[in-house]
Amino acid sequence: MKDTAKHQGLRNQLAELLAQKGITDQNVLAAIRKIPRHLFLNSSFEDYAYQDKAFPIGAGQTISQPYTVAFQSQLLEVKKDHKVLEIGTGSGYQTAVLFHLGAKVYSVERQNELFKQTSALLPKLGIRAKHLSFGDGYKGLPNHAPFDSIIVTAGAPIIPQALMAQLKVGGRLVIPLGETHQVMTLLVRKNETQFEKHEFGEFRFVPLLENKN
Template structure:
């Protein structure tokens, strides 16, 4: 049931909606989404919608995950920072495409659950930490790409600073009205592109340990 659902998801939600990068499509097809959602929601794992994963957080709809991944312009040598580990689904897909994935989760219980899940599933190139995503992961910067899975009111300067030359930041920005944007670092300047209107949970500023 899940396998057929995943095949249908790839055809109807990924390819038919314009995702063209064959490596992104392959990565999404290799990560079973039902393993990253609560047991009671597994029957909905391949629906075209976000799903709750606890702690007032969600797993993004499959198309958005694929679109953000494709927009980051990754390859097998990329080192990527993800802000907002959540259940670990986006990190798992990134791990299929990249050399190293660094992922930060502000909610300790959610981050710990994701760490256990990803280890159990055998992902070895994902490095997790609990912390404030606004600060990034400076000791492991610069990154080829940074993907943010929650929406701040403004783009954190620390994340721009942690991009390497030519690096891309994919981030939803705004409160009630949000826009997914791509920021590319070009020498001492940045190039900003509006990609699409979106709706993400707010980006929390301080680590929550309970």
């Protein structure tokens, strides 16, 4: 698991590219510079790891392109020690970004193969999530709620009611909504019953599947 000066140079270039594309959160850019993305990918993709592209990671899933990871992370407005629920652990790269932003990360993965891989990988990289679980992301983690923010890393046809219920007042839920193409959507919980909705253009994600375990 080598991380070289060349890799660091490529990460710096990637962070500069993301800044040019409109990522302004310096903490997010610092996380991109720090996290060895190549270690979250199959070794056959190592030479391409710092391109702004998505890649397959097994089980029909992908690691999101760095711009998407950075964009979602920026929308969350993570503060140190925020409790963040991540739906779709995947490769663990987004988990690592949240960790480096100072979040206490709770993450759910529905693919057992990925759950096992990522649960083994993250501790080796010094990434200490508060709670990783294998389960149905539509249900969230009610036993650990409420959360300061929730991030969904797969395309959802609807906003799961369970996730809205698990968000603190003032909290932020970032979710890609749609069937084939998704619109990046931010919900801000204003009070017990009201949410403020913002939309940020189209992205493409693998689908968020329900009751597949």
